[in-house]
Amino acid sequence: MKKVNKILFPTDFSATSQNAFRFALWFADKLEADIDLLHVVYPEAEPMDFPVLVARATKQKMEAAKDMVKIFMDTGMAQVQAAHPLQNVPNVHADIEMGISSVLIPEVAKTDNVDMIIMGTQGEHSTLERIVGSVTSAVIRKAHCPVLVVPEKAQFEHLTTVAYATDLSETDPFHIWETGKILSPFSPILRVVHIEKEANEKKPINMKDLETFFANRAPALQINFHNIRAGNVMEELENFVNIWEVDLMVMHRPKRGFFEKLFHTSFTKKEVFHTHVPLLIIK
Numbered sequence: 001m002k003k004v005n006k007i008l009f010p011t012d013f014s015a016t017s018q019n020a021f022r023f024a025l026w027f028a029d030k031l032e033a034d035i036d037l038l039h040v041v042y043p044e045a046e047p048m049d050f051p052v053l054v055a056r057a058t059k060q061k062m063e064a065a066k067d068m069v070k071i072f073m074d075t076g077m078a079q080v081q082a083a084h085p086l087q088n089v090p091n092v093h094a095d096i097e098m099g100i101s102s103v104l105i106p107e108v109a110k111t112d113n114v115d116m117i118i119m120g121t122q123g124e125h126s127t128l129e130r131i132v133g134s135v136t137s138a139v140i141r142k143a144h145c146p147v148l149v150v151p152e153k154a155q156f157e158h159l160t161t162v163a164y165a166t167d168l169s170e171t172d173p174f175h176i177w178e179t180g181k182i183l184s185p186f187s188p189i190l191r192v193v194h195i196e197k198e199a200n201e202k203k204p205i206n207m208k209d210l211e212t213f214f215a216n217r218a219p220a221l222q223i224n225f226h227n228i229r230a231g232n233v234m235e236e237l238e239n240f241v242n243i244w245e246v247d248l249m250v251m252h253r254p255k256r257g258f259f260e261k262l263f264h265t266s267f268t269k270k271e272v273f274h275t276h277v278p279l280l281i282i283k
Contacts, residue, residue, distance in 0.1 A: 004031045004182060007090075008114040010038045010105050010139075013068050020120030020150035021076040022083075023278065027118060027148070028090035030185040037073065037094045038108060039065050040101040062096055069094045083156070102138035110144050116182075118148040140253065140281050146182070149279045159186040163246040165237060166194050166210070168203035173213050175252040175282050180221050182280075188247070193226040193240050195233045241277060250280045 009024045011017040021037075028035050041061050073092055080086060097104055109117055121136040140147050164179055166172045180190060194207060207227045214223055230236035241249065 002115065004033050004115040006112070006114050006116075007031075007033050007035050008038060008105070008109045008112070008117045009035050010040065010101065010117070010119050010135075011072060012101075013039070013072050014120070016120040016152040018072065018076060018079075018120075019152065019154065019156070020118060021072070022080050022156045023148070023150045023154070024118040025076060025080045025086065025090060026084060026156065027116075029086040029088050031182075032088050032090075032185075033115070034091045034093065036108075036112060036114065037069065037092055038105065039069060039094075039096050040104050041065055041096060041098045042100065043098050058098065062098065065096045069096065080156075101135045102142075105135075105139050106142035106144070114145055116146050116148060117143055118150065120150045120152065144283065146283055147281045149281070151276055151278065153276050154278050155276075157247075159183070159188055159247045161244055161246050162188045162190050162248045162250060163237075163240060163244065164190060164192045164250045166192055166252075168194055168205050168207070168210075169252075170204040172205065172252070173210060176210070176214070176223075177218070178282060179250050179280075180218065180223070183248075188222070190221065190223045191226060191240075191244055191246070192223065193228065193237070195236045196227060196229045197231060197233065199229070246277055248278050248280060250282060252282045 004027075007024055007028055009021060011021065024035055027033070041058070043058055073094065077089075077092075095108075097108065105117070105119075108114070117139060119136055119139065136147075136149055140149070162179070162183060164176055166176070176190070176192060183190075192207075192210060207225050211225050214221060226240070228236055228240070237249075240246065
């Protein structure tokens with residue numbers, strides 16, 4: 001993956017989004033990247049009898065959003081500078097568009113050659129949506145680039161320990177390497193974890209293959225490998241996060257596979273990964 005030069009940050013001006021904006025500023029500072037802040041105004045319905053009134057209402061929403069954007073940006077910058085002074089203050093460009101967020105955000109990201117999307121979430125309905133929210137889950141599915149999801153209760157402090165959840169696919173060495181490159185400015189300890197549901201699972205590669213690969217090619221990388229036998233993948237991942245005090249969870253999302261299985265709606269509520277740490281989805 002190329003260097004992250006541009007981050008897209010969609011916002012709805014909520015407290016959750018304000019918290020996520022602090023993460024975006026922090027990441028942009030470390031990665032020396034710019035931020036494109038995007039607010040999407042949902043278009044008013046157009047009843048046949050009142051098109052002029054609807055157009056006027058939509059225009060008023062667009063105008064109000066301009067004022068909100070400035071307040072949002074100034075507040076976020078002030079909060080970050082007070083807690084963690086930035087070394088490379090990012091350029092932040094704001095844009096207001098009219099449309100449907102779940103459709104427009106991925107489109108803007110691709111059109112503007114964005115390298116990463118960072119967004120906050122409160123979580124909603126299905127298993128995936130309870131964790132990352134309906135708009136965010138749609139963005140994850142459609143975006144061409146990595147998506148960093150910041151839960152509403154995530155604490156903005158440091159990035160010391162990163163966990164990469166692997167299903168031992170053939171492409172994992174590349175994606176783990178990619179994760180290391182993206183996060184190298186933070187110099188984190190990277191913990192690669194595989195939850196083995198059954199003994200002697202048949203996988204394209206095994207943990208020993210991964211250890212050998214990185215020992216020979218990236219001896220300087222702070223990387224550890226954990227193979228854990230457990231029946232409930234989601235519960236064990238959450239335990240892993242708590243035991244190792246993980247600051248960021250990373251997963252690869254292929255078109256189909258581990259990611260979909262992990263967040264399939266058939267999981268019960270008790271099995272939901274109630275993550276309080278940010279989740280980075282690598283494409």
